[in-house]
């Protein structure tokens with residue numbers, strides 16, 4: 367008996383000593399691999415098979431154990447799990463590549479020059495659509511007006527979205543084409559007038575009138591946009607995104623492209639809050655596949671801080687007549703929340719101002735009633751009055767924040783909020799403690815894609831971006847927990 371068990375042990379020992387007896391597609395070695403496992407260990411090597419990491423370990427162990435089709439010497443560089451952006455506009459980023467690029471515009475004249483150059487280069491475009499201007503970066507920090515656009519483009523519609531998408535500069539031809547009556551109020555929106563004359567600036571719901579034009583992009587341009595966005599995300603190390611609001615048609619296109627195998631990105635597609643979308647998904651229910659999750663409704667609460675659309679408890683410090691605005695009445699938010707409960711969906715609401723946050727927490731609380739595991743979200747949670755902290759914890763509401771907003775808004779956020787209230791803004795440590803979870807994202811294309819810049823901004827509070835284009839040390843790799851990684855990385 368003793369003899370036979372000794373023999374067995376000897377055999378086991380011999381078997382386990384076999385050299386290179388396991389197959390792998392790829393072995394990566396001589397690396398610093400951040401695992402985010404229970405002990406937060408950093409490993410030297412890993413073996414990958416069928417697109418999955420099958421083992422992490424010391425250099426010699428992995429190299430001796432595996433017979434790999436391909437071996438890659440990482441030369442001591444760092445490797446991270448694939449990052450997940452907790453709030454972004456994946457399709458929007460891709461579509462932006464088909465618009466006039468107004469990012470980094472230095473003045474109203476520069477804006478006009480870029481639009482004119484684009485119009486010359488693309489005579490085929492029926493509409494000229496641009497995005498990315500920010501008057502806060504200009505010497506004259508005032509909204510531009512549309513007088514030049516009307517002169518240069520009397521017949522061709524032009525719509526130029528501000529960087530945050532909450533304001534747009536449009537010409538008269540665009541107003542005519544959209545059939546917009548500027549003498550009529552739009553609920554949750556504004557059309558800015560100067561001396562009784564329309565300036566061409568539309569805010570929030572008034573600017574959103576044009577969104578349908580962008581949403582109605584032909585399938586071919588959406589396909590191109592999704593693939594462009596995927597390429598840029600992979601280059602930055604992102605393997606998953608939470609896309610903050612899509613319509614039914616686009617979600618169907620994503621399913622199709624994922625089935626074709628061309629779209630590999632893991633997408634948590636939030637459903638945009640529109641009647642036809644909710645009707646569709648009430649029938650369809652929740653979608654959960656390896657690469658697609660549809661189980662959240664994205665709702666807009668208020669506007670943005672830069673354009674003074676964020677709803678504050680007290681007036682803007684640099685405009686004492688202005689509180690900002692809510693885009694819908696309470697009944698609407700309650701209706702969506704009821705829909706979410708009935709259909710087992712998450713609700714995620716854009717709230718930037720402290721009043722909007724309080725308003726939505728109150729609606730959530732009324733519907734959720736008590737502790738729960740539904741993970742309803744407040745998107746942005748930029749200005750949060752400490753008096754409302756307890757509601758996040760009580761109803762397990764997750765704040766979803768974008769730390770590069772803190773550094774981009776830094777130069778002017780203090781003007782909008784004043785010296786006391788600014789302490790309640792971008793308060794990530796405070797928000798993290800409420801439930802022990804903080805979703806991090808970028809809101810790209812509002813900010814750059816680079817997830818490392820997000821960590822840097824979260825920890826250092828300076829806009830020093832890490833190099834993103836020449837960052838050879840980022841390898842998008844997939845662990846078996848694609849939805850959790852970004853959140854676990856939050857500190």
Ligand SMILES: [Zn+2]
Nearest residue numbers: 453454610809
């Ligand atoms: Zn967003």
